Amino acid sequence: MSMRRESVIETPMPPLDVARVRADFPALHQEVHGRPLAYLDNAATTQKPFTVIDAVERYYRRDNANVHRGVHTLSQRATADYEGAREKARVFLNAHSSREIVFVRGATEAINLVAQSFGRANIGRGDEILITEMEHHSNIVPWQLLSGQLGATLRVAPINDAGEVVLEDYEKLLSPRTRLVGIAHCSNALGSINPVKRMTRLAHDAGAVVLVDGAQAAPHFAVDVQALDCDFYVLSGHKMYGPTGIGVLYGKEALLEAMPPYQGGGEMIKYVSFDKTVYNDLPYKFEAGTPHIAGVIGLGAAIDYLTGLGLDAIADYERELLHYATVMLSGIPGLRLIGCARDKASILSFTLAGVHPHDIGTIFDHQGVAIRTGHHCAMPVMQRYGVPATARASLAFYNTSEEVDALAAAIHEAKEVFG
Ligand code: PMP
Numbered sequence: 001m002s003m004r005r006e007s008v009i010e011t012p013m014p015p016l017d018v019a020r021v022r023a024d025f026p027a028l029h030q031e032v033h034g035r036p037l038a039y040l041d042n043a044a045t046t047q048k049p050f051t052v053i054d055a056v057e058r059y060y061r062r063d064n065a066n067v068h069r070g071v072h073t074l075s076q077r078a079t080a081d082y083e084g085a086r087e088k089a090r091v092f093l094n095a096h097s098s099r100e101i102v103f104v105r106g107a108t109e110a111i112n113l114v115a116q117s118f119g120r121a122n123i124g125r126g127d128e129i130l131i132t133e134m135e136h137h138s139n140i141v142p143w144q145l146l147s148g149q150l151g152a153t154l155r156v157a158p159i160n161d162a163g164e165v166v167l168e169d170y171e172k173l174l175s176p177r178t179r180l181v182g183i184a185h186c187s188n189a190l191g192s193i194n195p196v197k198r199m200t201r202l203a204h205d206a207g208a209v210v211l212v213d214g215a216q217a218a219p220h221f222a223v224d225v226q227a228l229d230c231d232f233y234v235l236s237g238h239k240m241y242g243p244t245g246i247g248v249l250y251g252k253e254a255l256l257e258a259m260p261p262y263q264g265g266g267e268m269i270k271y272v273s274f275d276k277t278v279y280n281d282l283p284y285k286f287e288a289g290t291p292h293i294a295g296v297i298g299l300g301a302a303i304d305y306l307t308g309l310g311l312d313a314i315a316d317y318e319r320e321l322l323h324y325a326t327v328m329l330s331g332i333p334g335l336r337l338i339g340c341a342r343d344k345a346s347i348l349s350f351t352l353a354g355v356h357p358h359d360i361g362t363i364f365d366h367q368g369v370a371i372r373t374g375h376h377c378a379m380p381v382m383q384r385y386g387v388p389a390t391a392r393a394s395l396a397f398y399n400t401s402e403e404v405d406a407l408a409a410a411i412h413e414a415k416e417v418f419g
Contacts, residue, residue, distance in 0.1 A: 106246065107235065120260075197228050361373035
């Protein structure tokens, strides 16, 4: 790949063969407005490798059948692949048991499930739910809804100017009234990685259970739910190179066992009569109706792909690329980087003096550079920094220093047009 702009700093030494990796992603190889696509919107959704596309296609072409129900061969194949993916997700998260792995529609549904099932059964009037100021709307609004329904109070741990949770304030906000803590493992608007292991221990000391939103973490570094000791952990398939409409809720078995079902219907029952229904065992108690079978199988293929590359190799490569991009962007006059946490992954949120973020997005698109502009479903973060929106470039392991150079060139172009 040719350099589109003279690089001002040394390019990172990739620990993984990025050219080979890029060959696995068909959508990366196209031109947009006559320029090679630089896809830097990975926090919104990631591109899919051939193995994921093929797994979904194979299911529909060859194995299409409902799961868990039929004795016929196609149903058995589909069920084996579906349950095989559950085991892959278990290993990926290092969960103790596959009974702790519930397939859901995405991170949003996982959080709503915990709010409405665990929350309604365990949280009451006067209790408190604690989240952080950097949460995605999907880790805010379900708790607001629940608090309104139950007469509970939502508390918010503040972040500092760098975009890190102020741990002393977090600790002070924990009390015997705190029933649940919701924390992003990695912020989608700032890239900050929270010290969730420590935050979980503090929450447990106060008697609260902990839900970790891992939507932006799992694509970038290894996650071990047993080491974190969190009670719930949520994943979003489409942010980790899998299909849309599929995600994972991990929950500790004892908690899931005690929780009432979230939705009623087929699959989640053992026995139904008009007098009485006996619910199914875990995890099926939480998987009412025909699931997104192709999505689960595609997610299994995505997990294989990620583990094949190695999460440590991914993290190393992305750390270097983020460093390269941070140095590159920091040198641009008028550019304000929002989110400079010491522990950070793959996200560059910024504003450009005199240019509205939406105009940045349009100009970038004409340069072939795909980024996201807006509030990133984290309006409180925008309020915290006093901006209506930011431009956000988000990196993946298939991105290159040349694409970061294209990003910098697009910023210079935007400055020229509006400067
Ligand atoms: N949490 C975070 C931190 C996210 O970035 C997102 C997606 N932008 C979500 C939750 C919601 O994920 P999903 O699309 O799977 O519902």
